[in-house]
Amino acid sequence: MGKVIVVTSGKGGVGKTTTTANLAVALAKRGRRVVAIDADIGLRNLDLVMGLENRIVYTLVDVVEGTCRLNQAMVRDKRVENLYMIPAAQTRTKDAVTAEQMEALCGELREAFDYVLVDSPAGIEAGFRNAAQGADEALVVTTPEVSAVRDADRIIGLLESMGKSPLRLVVNRIRTEMVKRRDMMSVDDVLEILAIDLIGVVPDDDSVVTSSNRGEPLTLGERSPAAQAFRDIALRLEGEEVPFAPLDDGEGKGILAKMKKIFLG
């Protein structure tokens, strides 16, 4: 019986879809059977970030409306064994799927997969509730900005009231040099407010934008710090104890900067 994990945030644009795609690939590369569901009906993105947009025939809405069978809507990723994606419908709205339908769908998928990752839409309305309904646990993604943290706090309160557990935090797009200048909240600042377990810290990295545009999740093979951060999150989801890597602070003190110094002089 697999785990159903909703990836959510409250605020839009903080990296839910990127996190979902990268974790799905990282877990599949470890040999797990993984399906990622795009629950952002009307504003689908996961297909683009995973590079599967050209192979969509049916969508999540087609499944719940009985237009197709579940396995017909699942798009298989040919680059990684055991990785599938169920796309959202672009021409429908959030109310095209009910919470009960999502719960039934997740229940069916958990029988066949080790991980069901649900990419939630932004907001706290029906779309979020539908996405979270069938999940056991949640990954809350935030960036170190006060607006994103406040929205994450709101979402955590709602997830707690829905009985989801555990709730774990991904702090995305951290920039150590800005934190040092006190121009950005530190991970500790964020944790002090949100008070849930930290599962990963993803540094701000240009490679994330490049990989999204190419439809090639970083965890397919990229060696950037962000790629490693997502791989570490996948390991922690699997229950492994992975220490948090020190981040490059932009002043030559991080691991990568030190290695660059050695090789480049």
Add this chain to the structure above:
Amino acid sequence: MIQLKGNGGRLRCVIPDQIPDGELSQEVRRLAEEGEHILRGSELVVDFESRRVTLELMCLIMRELVIPLELKVVAWKSIHRESLELLKSAGLPVEEIPARPRWEGLLPALRVRRSLRSGQRVEHRGDVIVEGNVNDGAEVVAEGHVVILGRLQGLVHAGSGGDEEATVCARAFEAPQVRIGFKVGSMGREDPWWGKAVTVAVEDGAVVVSQWPSA
């Protein structure tokens, strides 16, 4: 300027002699607009002080304030002899019954044994103790005192029924605004109390912040 004051569980609307007759209509409408969220449905004492009360003024107050905002006027006060006679002869209540003491009708203190997250709200007819943080976007509304044993970043309204003797205590104070009775206090990061343990209270009509516990 027409003043609105909190007084126990009710409001007092003072219409002083200094406002010219020609500006009264505009002033009453301004009060109705700006004070609607506080006034609507409340008990009100209308105090004309030494102002002469005319039929037009009474009609204006009824038309713009009392009827649209569903107010219950518990007393019409005046120290102007002829105006007082006019109010009495119209059968209106002119003697103010004392407002209920602040402790009357209040419930035992509510103990909140967790932090309040953004979007969560606690409302209580009495004192409230929060054994955690009140995060940005969370709200505590209490008719009595409020004590936050963690960090206060959200909104607290103590003495929400109009009691300006209510206080707010927080172990780490980081809230841009605190409300006590009908008063609002604003604070900023640059203030010396920011992040410190403080008591917020109303003194001489102003919201003041001081060290908590007091030295």
